[in-house]
Amino acid sequence: xxxxxxxxxxxxxxxxxxxxxxxxxxxxxxxxxxxxxxxxxxxxxxxxxxxxxxxxxxxxxxxxxxxxxxxxxxxxxxxxxxxxxxxxxxxxxxxxxxxxxxxxxxxxxxxxxxxxxxxxxxxxxxxxxxxxxxxxxxxxxxxxxxxxxxxxxxxxxxxxxxxxxxxxxxxxxxxxxxxxxxxxxxxxxxxxxxxxxxxxxxxxxxxx
Numbered sequence: 001x002x003x004x005x006x007x008x009x010x011x012x013x014x015x016x017x018x019x020x021x022x023x024x025x026x027x028x029x030x031x032x033x034x035x036x037x038x039x040x041x042x043x044x045x046x047x048x049x050x051x052x053x054x055x056x057x058x059x060x061x062x063x064x065x066x067x068x069x070x071x072x073x074x075x076x077x078x079x080x081x082x083x084x085x086x087x088x089x090x091x092x093x094x095x096x097x098x099x100x101x102x103x104x105x106x107x108x109x110x111x112x113x114x115x116x117x118x119x120x121x122x123x124x125x126x127x128x129x130x131x132x133x134x135x136x137x138x139x140x141x142x143x144x145x146x147x148x149x150x151x152x153x154x155x156x157x158x159x160x161x162x163x164x165x166x167x168x169x170x171x172x173x174x175x176x177x178x179x180x181x182x183x184x185x186x187x188x189x190x191x192x193x194x195x196x197x198x199x200x201x202x203x204x205x206x207x208x
Contacts, residue, residue: 059083063110067204069197083108090190096163097187104186104194106201113177121179122152122171133158146203149173164188170202
């Protein structure tokens, strides 16, 4: 069992690396792998663009559900990542982002605390991210209570392939020692446009 847990932790390190640094790979392949609408159901929300009501979809997955705003699209996630959703309708003007076919996206991954406390787990995630991205800067951290759940929020800045990005990570406590990782990635130029939607998406996250 200990060997299995060790392998699982190592795989999760790889998943975090893929999710946060997919900007280095570009998202062209992911965007080309349409998941269709099998897991989507209709919903309605305001997403704050000029006050107009826009339709959201609800993405229903094993273990959780979360909204997919209008203009966003589920893509095939890397192995071990529960879901990946890309803002396919986003206008990108930064040439460095255009070059790697980048669009803002969010992903959801699942893990367990194991023998770690919640504080130790947060430190572990930061250490793992630093190992793969030594230049990443954690610019803000906050311990929150959202919809009755303990949530640790990490905000970071990183430069990849000549482009500047903002990364937002929510570590969401689930049942028992379950923990869900929601990671959001945006080009710095579009950060102000995206951050409100990122927070709203996270607040819609519900476990089953």
